[in-house]
Amino acid sequence: MASVTITGVEKRFGAVQIIRGVDIDISDGEFVVLVGPSGCGKSTLLRMIAGLESISSGSISIGDRVINTVPPRDRDIAMVFQNYALYPHMSVYENIAFSQKLRNRPQGEIDRKVNEAADILNLRAFLARSPRQLSGGQRQRVAMGRALVRDAKLFLYDEPLSNLDAKLRVSMRTEIKALHQRLQTTSVYVTHDQIEAMTMADRIVVMNAGQVEQVGTPLELYDRPGNLFVADFIGSPSMNFIPGRIARENGAVLLVGQDGTRIAVPAETKASDGQAVVLGIRPEHLSLRDGTDGVAAVVEVVEPTGPNIQVFVQLAGTRVCSILAERHPFVPGQPIRLGASLTQMHLFDEKSGKRI
Amino acid sequence: MSNKLVRSIVYWLLLSPLVIVILFPFAVMFVTAVRPRDELFTFPPSWFFSEFRWDNFVDMWTKVNFGGALLNSLYVSVAATVLALVFSIPAAYALSRYRFRGKGLYRNFLLMTQMMSPIVLVLGLFRLMVAFGLVNNLNSLVITYAAFNMAFTIWMLQSYFNTIPRELEEAAWMDGATHLRSLIRIFLPLAVPAIAVTAIFIFINSWNEFVLALTMLRNNNDFTLPVQIFSQVAGRYQIEWHHVMAATVLATVPVAIVFSWLQRYLIRGMALGAVK
Numbered sequence: 173m174a175s176v177t178i179t180g181v182e183k184r185f186g187a188v189q190i191i192r193g194v195d196i197d198i199s200d201g202e203f204v205v206l207v208g209p210s211g212c213g214k215s216t217l218l219r220m221i222a223g224l225e226s227i228s229s230g231s232i233s234i235g236d237r238v239i240n241t242v243p244p245r246d247r248d249i250a251m252v253f254q255n256y257a258l259y260p261h262m263s264v265y266e267n268i269a270f271s272q273k274l275r276n277r278p279q280g281e282i283d284r285k286v287n288e289a290a291d292i293l294n295l296r297a298f299l300a301r302s303p304r305q306l307s308g309g310q311r312q313r314v315a316m317g318r319a320l321v322r323d324a325k326l327f328l329y330d331e332p333l334s335n336l337d338a339k340l341r342v343s344m345r346t347e348i349k350a351l352h353q354r355l356q357t358t359s360v361y362v363t364h365d366q367i368e369a370m371t372m373a374d375r376i377v378v379m380n381a382g383q384v385e386q387v388g389t390p391l392e393l394y395d396r397p398g399n400l401f402v403a404d405f406i407g408s409p410s411m412n413f414i415p416g417r418i419a420r421e422n423g424a425v426l427l428v429g430q431d432g433t434r435i436a437v438p439a440e441t442k443a444s445d446g447q448a449v450v451l452g453i454r455p456e457h458l459s460l461r462d463g464t465d466g467v468a469a470v471v472e473v474v475e476p477t478g479p480n481i482q483v484f485v486q487l488a489g490t491r492v493c494s495i496l497a498e499r500h501p502f503v504p505g506q507p508i509r510l511g512a513s514l515t516q517m518h519l520f521d522e523k524s525g526k527r528i
Numbered sequence: 529m530s531n532k533l534v535r536s537i538v539y540w541l542l543l544s545p546l547v548i549v550i551l552f553p554f555a556v557m558f559v560t561a562v563r564p565r566d567e568l569f570t571f572p573p574s575w576f577f578s579e580f581r582w583d584n585f586v587d588m589w590t591k592v593n594f595g596g597a598l599l600n601s602l603y604v605s606v607a608a609t610v611l612a613l614v615f616s617i618p619a620a621y622a623l624s625r626y627r628f629r630g631k632g633l634y635r636n637f638l639l640m641t642q643m644m645s646p647i648v649l650v651l652g653l654f655r656l657m658v659a660f661g662l663v664n665n666l667n668s669l670v671i672t673y674a675a676f677n678m679a680f681t682i683w684m685l686q687s688y689f690n691t692i693p694r695e696l697e698e699a700a701w702m703d704g705a706t707h708l709r710s711l712i713r714i715f716l717p718l719a720v721p722a723i724a725v726t727a728i729f730i731f732i733n734s735w736n737e738f739v740l741a742l743t744m745l746r747n748n749n750d751f752t753l754p755v756q757i758f759s760q761v762a763g764r765y766q767i768e769w770h771h772v773m774a775a776t777v778l779a780t781v782p783v784a785i786v787f788s789w790l791q792r793y794l795i796r797g798m799a800l801g802a803v804k
Binding site for chain 2: 245257
């Protein structure tokens with residue numbers, strides 16, 4: 173087990189810069205998820221930690237040792253690939269045992285380790301089979317088994333669940349988390365799925381266009397997103413954004429929407445008068461109001477999800493989503509009023525996108 | 529009759545002229561090879577003969593020096609195949625896995641060499657072999673056959689190598705293997721179909737090659753099979769057709785064996801290379 177320190181890391185392919193100065197500290201035993209849209213550089217960064225891509229500048233250390241030029245085989249890292257990368261000409265047993273055979277471990281020890289891993293992952297019955305005789309979920313577990321026997325300092329996961337169907341993905345997610353709680357091996361996990369990131373991570377690193385947008389625990393990112401990108405990326409359905417300008421009237425601070433709608437925002441905000449801002453409110457924080465309370469909205473679409481209903485409305489000139497637990501019989505075109513608590517509002521500068 | 533059966537019969541009928549074109553020379557070869565000598569030139573020509581004269585093969589073996597020529601052909605074809613593969617596999621691997629300057633140019637160069645007929649190069653090659661002191665030496669053929677086949681084999685191997693996921697090697701490196709180890713334990717076993725296919729091509733091309741062999745070899749003892757059989761026909765007052773045909777029949781046997789042994793790879797390898 174070990175900590176990982178990434179300092180000022182950059183990656184260029186010719187003139188194209190993929191990673192632009194990334195700094196991340198991962199402590200011993202931590203489960204860190206790199207998340208971001210495709211092409212944001214998260215997989216490249218993971219491959220740089222693994223040693224499969226060179227580092228253009230900056231440094232990566234595992235423990236106290238800088239590993240920039242250390243070949244992958246000497247980094248003591250185990251990796252689970254997106255397509256599993258099981259050796260097709262070897263049986264499940266041979267796949268799991270391969271790393272141990274390379275190290276010339278005694279046969280008895282190899283047997284013991286492979287069986288141990290197979291027990292943890294419920295693979296005992298499949299050890300003699302070849303990978304093509306296995307289902308997607310079983311292949312995934314073999315890939316995990318291959319990492320498990322290594323007793324490596326660091327586990328890397330490159331979108332390991334993206335080839336599985338939705339149901340299996342959820343159960344494997346839990347298995348991987350349980351495994352980490354048991355082994356406490358430092359892990360870096362790459363995914364584009366923010367729900368995977370939220371559910372599995374000790375800490376999440378949100379990446380975009382080769383840069384780190386924000387680092388924090390799942391709930392920190394959810395409750396206090398540092399900028400518009402993180403606010404939009406984390407959470408599903410994503411946060412509602414209402415653009416407007418700040419106005420101060422009789423001690424109250426208001427957001428004046430593009431259609432003139434006035435919405436009260438937290439009075440202690442540092443936003444100046446007339447500043448162009450974006451108000452962010454999560455769908456579940458909007459609630460139904462009566463009389464003159466809240467803001468007027470017109471129902472457009474109602475989508476029942478089972479536990480809730482999602483109501484899409486026109487509010488202050490934009491389409492806004494609200495998640496309501498009560499099963500209101502709304503019809504399209506119906507006028508309603510929605511409101512939110514001031515503590516659950518987020519204000520961002522429109523130009524920089526930063527939280528105010 | 530089911531629709532499918534009707535369709536099969538129609539297809540077979542349509543293809544049958546092609547089958548006749550392919551099989552006719554073999555039939556002539558075979559009936560001539562097993563005929564008694566005095567029935568060779570009956571008129572009108574007939575498919576029938578009085579007895580199977582298997583002795584023709586035995587006589588031919590010693591008279592034509594078939595054994596020697598067979599060994600020469602085997603040596604040249606196997607050595608050319610091995611030599612071409614030894615150079616093609618690393619070249620194709622590099623083309624498939626590494627980025628380097630001039631890669632596209634190199635691939636085009638390989639393709640362009642395939643547009644030239646070996647015949648136009650014969651004179652130049654002969655003078656080259658004279659300079660190397662390799663005329664009348666089977667190794668001159670080994671080198672030229674390997675060289676002529678390499679462009680095609682590199683191209684063929686590369687397109688197959690591209691279908692082997694890079695992650696498999698990366699996984700082996702992460703597991704603690706060196707580059708060489710991952711090549712031997714992971715990559716090459718997966719490349720066997722492609723290697724088998726290219727081996728067939730080189731072997732058959734080398735086995736059947738005639739013009740270069742005729743040019744480079746002067747000594748009867750060095751002749752490969754095509755040249756040896758040709759020498760039984762060319763510049764003779766009396767041609768022993770039954771021996772020539774017996775030799776031709778036997779000369780096709782090794783190719784047939786190699787082909788049937790490796791053909792399961794051929795289909796798999798060509799299909800895989802074609803799709804990607």
